Amino acid sequence: MIKTPLCELLGIEAPIIQGGMAWVADADLAAAVSNAGGLGLISAMNADAEWLRNQIRKAKSMTNRPFGVNIMLMSPFADQVAQVVVEEGVKIVTTGAGSPTKYMPAWREAGITVLPVVASVALAKMAERSGASAVIAEGCESGGHIGELTTMALVPQVIDAVDLPVIAAGGIGDGRGMAAALMLGAIGVQMGTRFLTAYECNVHPVYKQRVLKAKDIDTVATGKRLGHPVRCLKTPFSRKLMMLEADSNVPVAELEAMGVGALRKAVQEGDLEHGTFMSGQIAGMMHKEQSCADIIREMMTETEEILRGATKWVK
Ligand code: TUI
Helix, strand or coil: CCCCCHHHHCCCCCCCCCCCCCCCHHHHHHHHHCCCCCCCEEEEECCCCCHHHHHHHHHHHHHHCCCCEEEEECCCCCCHHHHHHHHHCCCEEECCCCCCHHHHHHHHHHCCEEEECCCCCHHHHHHHHHCCEEEEEEEECCCECCCCHHHHHHHHHHHHHHHEEEEEEEECCCCHHHHHHHHHHCEEEEHHHHHEEEECCCHHHHHHHHHHHHCCCCHHHHHHHHHEEEEEEEHHHHHHHHHHHHCCCHHHHHHHHCCCCCHEEEEHHHCCCCCCCCCCCCHHHHCCCEEEHHHHHHHHHHHHHHCCCCCCCCC
């Protein structure tokens, strides 16, 4: 059995957090992960207060175990949804794509455990100063909005820089990755892409199939010229975006306009011509659909086996 301080911090059995994937992480997925012993998350993404409130209530009806909400700080509704988590008594919040400092006093007052996702040491230190309980250090192997550092380089540097517990994310898709994260000093992992292929994940079948069929080199980081790189699968849309980005005659506003609503088109419509299929680099390791319960069970068994054998090279 594997137990880490993350289990105690969040009241969970397996030190595994499901990534707060925008448009993907709904009440169904969050409840399935939480019922399997991990921490499920609902993504507030760009949705408004009412959508989030309904999803939180739905998740409460599907699980008695802890679950959380991910707040994407670039969302135009960030202020509203930051208030909804307090009103609905959500006990765990993760944040992404910005600094949560302005919301921290209200969240701490409400007894919320806040885990900001950080992509650099500077952000981790900011999170610590503002009262975070732990940080999720996310390397650029992950899908969606990414920073510059890989998980291997980021996690130990964040661990050295802050006194908070650190959870590793980005490029972790099986027990080997989880064991390695624990060896780096993390107290747990967050996984997005692995849960994209879960039965309980409601993405369009085309999206799931694309992830399952992806090879190692099938993701690309678009949006670098816009200042917010996003890792997604290579598709007709992302290839076109990359070509236009490389052409300095194409104005930034045109590129921005192409991205509007693109994730929704991928998740809900499986639209390969206009959709952004966000995915991490481990997509090439995903070969079959599984239940969240099987994913968590397999992760824990593999990790334990690897860690038990970890001393084999020590002579
Ligand atoms: O946030 C994520 N992953 C995401 S958010 C998202 S929705 C989106 N869609 C289109 C464009 C942009 C976002 C999809 N995936 N992960 C956590 C994360 N946070 N990764 C990187 C960062 C980050 C980067 C820069 C956090 C803060 C930051 O600058 C902070 C500041 O404000 O100075």
